[in-house]
Amino acid sequence: MRIAFLVPLASLVLLAGCGGPETSQANNAQANISNEARPADSAAASNLEARLSLGDAKKVMHVRHEGMEAIGKSFKMLRREFDSASPSMPTVRASASQIARLSKRASAWFPAGTGPETGKTGAKPEIWQNQRDFAAKLLAFQKAAFVMNAAASGQDVSAMKARYADLGGACKACHDKYRSEMKH
């Protein structure tokens, strides 16, 4: 339960720290999660499961799916721009800001009870078994999306490409561990 609060909180803190200090703030937020969420892990899951009706759970899963698809699409657009000889800056900026915007919402996409036991999803049960690790990875993604978006507002294309590569790494780190293959 606390994680569900902490993650959006952490990303808010993160977003407030525009520019340099976001790294240390993100680390603080992560430290908070690991310190406070530990005893609540199992209680949090049962708590939320009790509250989330089947309909709501399915709704969250649907929103999550659409959101992830949209993030993926924007990421692919970034890739195409960065692979071309002359990237279109408006496309880069729009895609980066779309990913940053959706990444914030992602904090609410993984309440307990929205795993494969409820419906078709690529979300593995491990998400709710390793909540601290998952929250850290989600936070790392949000941070990377934010930093990418910040870079996209500048002019330095090579810096953008570097942030874009970091962002891809954050996607992969989580997906390799917590996403199963899903046909849709």
Added chain:
Amino acid sequence: MPRQISLGDEALSERLAQPVWDLPVRLCHWLLAGLIGFSWWSVKNHHTDWHIWSGCAILTLLIFRLLWGFFGSSTARWSSFIRGPRAMVEQLRGRWIGIGHNPLGALSVVVLFLAVAIQVALGLIAEDEDGLYTGPLYRLVSIDTSDKARDIHELWFKVILVLSVLHVAAIVFYRLRGRHLTKPMITGRAVLDPGLAPMRPGKWWVALICLAAAFGIVRWVIAGAPPFTP
């Protein structure tokens, strides 16, 4: 099908064995089998980068084998083993004698070759679900086409799997009828039916030219096939 007579004497059959498959054909065959397996394993285990390199290696093999089928040894040549349906019927009636691929075996070679070529072509324009990995030619098509190509690429593997199972089943079938096909594909030699001429080998320098051409084409593909990509 002419039944191979077992001489019951390994040393003697070793001496009587004559060339059937040249080294390039054998290497292509076993590397292809290995790389298909590796491609499957690597993509299942989140090594998509290795998977893409494996696909590029397969493309190199396919181009080399295609060329070797025109300029290689007698049994490697497409013209020596692609035959019409009549030859296949003859074979089924047990009236086919020859070396190299028999008419039905040749059909299986061509179908497998095409199936793998289609798989590689799909992979070249595909991108993974997250847009983290892309085939070298993904920019020739739209994001939607690229995603669709990945979906078909995944499904098409089942076709390759079925064809591979059929391929192995045919070998087992021949084995049960006393004909060893695996060993000649390793050693390149087999005891031939009487009256058959052995394989006429190709030239090693022609093989090198074919290989260089294959490498050149694949490097160009990996570079995004300039000037076709924006």
